[in-house]
Amino acid sequence: xxxxxxxxxxxxxxxxxxxxxxxxxxxxxxxxxxxxxxxxxxxxxxxxxxxxxxxxxxxxxxxxxxxxxxxxxxxxxxxxxxxxxxxxxxxxxxxxxxxxxxxxxxxxxxxxxxxxxxxxxxxxxxxxxxxxxxxxxxxxxxxxxxxxxxxxxxxxxxxxxxxxxxxxxxxxxxxxxxxxxxxxxxxxxxxxxxxxxxxxxxxxxxxxxxxxxxxxxxxxxxxxxxxxxxxxxxxxxxxxxxxxxxxx
Amino acid sequence: xxxxxxxxxxxxxxxxxxxxxxxxxxxxxxxxxxxxxxxxxxxxxxxxxxxxxxxxxxxxxxxxxxxxxxxxxxx
Numbered sequence: 001x002x003x004x005x006x007x008x009x010x011x012x013x014x015x016x017x018x019x020x021x022x023x024x025x026x027x028x029x030x031x032x033x034x035x036x037x038x039x040x041x042x043x044x045x046x047x048x049x050x051x052x053x054x055x056x057x058x059x060x061x062x063x064x065x066x067x068x069x070x071x072x073x074x075x076x077x078x079x080x081x082x083x084x085x086x087x088x089x090x091x092x093x094x095x096x097x098x099x100x101x102x103x104x105x106x107x108x109x110x111x112x113x114x115x116x117x118x119x120x121x122x123x124x125x126x127x128x129x130x131x132x133x134x135x136x137x138x139x140x141x142x143x144x145x146x147x148x149x150x151x152x153x154x155x156x157x158x159x160x161x162x163x164x165x166x167x168x169x170x171x172x173x174x175x176x177x178x179x180x181x182x183x184x185x186x187x188x189x190x191x192x193x194x195x196x197x198x199x200x201x202x203x204x205x206x207x208x209x210x211x212x213x214x215x216x217x218x219x220x221x222x223x224x225x226x227x228x229x230x231x232x233x234x235x236x237x238x239x240x241x242x243x244x245x246x247x248x
Numbered sequence: 249x250x251x252x253x254x255x256x257x258x259x260x261x262x263x264x265x266x267x268x269x270x271x272x273x274x275x276x277x278x279x280x281x282x283x284x285x286x287x288x289x290x291x292x293x294x295x296x297x298x299x300x301x302x303x304x305x306x307x308x309x310x311x312x313x314x315x316x317x318x319x320x321x322x323x
Contacts, residue, residue: 232295
């Protein structure tokens, strides 16, 4: 009896502590503050990264100026995977703690992840054509990006198709966690990250700046979206109306 | 700086179509995301305003009814 009470009691208190500090009501203003900074940082870093990568860095790779596509492609491809992994993290957290905020974060990340994957596939094809003479090759990296875009689409389709929040959450968590096991494994089987590091130091600088820029972009976009999601799900709450300065 | 003219920059050593095709599509995608974000935000705000309007109308209706109830008891 006493043995049973202690762990369940601890679980309860962890959960309630989590709920207190991570409620939508507290996330909303925090996300608003962080979002402004993230947009600004993203714009600055992108301006710096584009000037370094396009204007200053010399065409040094084997493919000459076609390699400048990598400046967009690699950050987007990396982020498509990273966003997926963080979605899996939030989904797992939502499952374990039954936290609404965590599942909101997962939903907020999905569209940005989808767009990043699309950019990665598009720019990848445009780099492949002059380099390899074909738009598409069935290699592990490309297949994993293709899988990734299907998983993002599947996740978003599930979210909009199932009305019952708990069922929707469980189904999309299963999808993300199940796919999450397969995708990074194929992606990391290929040492793609070492490729650009052979280039000149200026290209690497541009790449790092662009990577930081798209990270900040994704933060900003996800925070902006999570605020809308909070407004959608909490629209009957008093604090939401007060946030929008409405009389009741 | 390793470009001698704007035309040379646009040409990208013969890869202009591929390079600018990549950059333009990336820019368009991000612009589209911003539009979608703003639309979703506006839709959420509109829903809340609508709810608030309905609530206000209902409470006014309630007040009127209770006032007429009160006057009927006085009469």
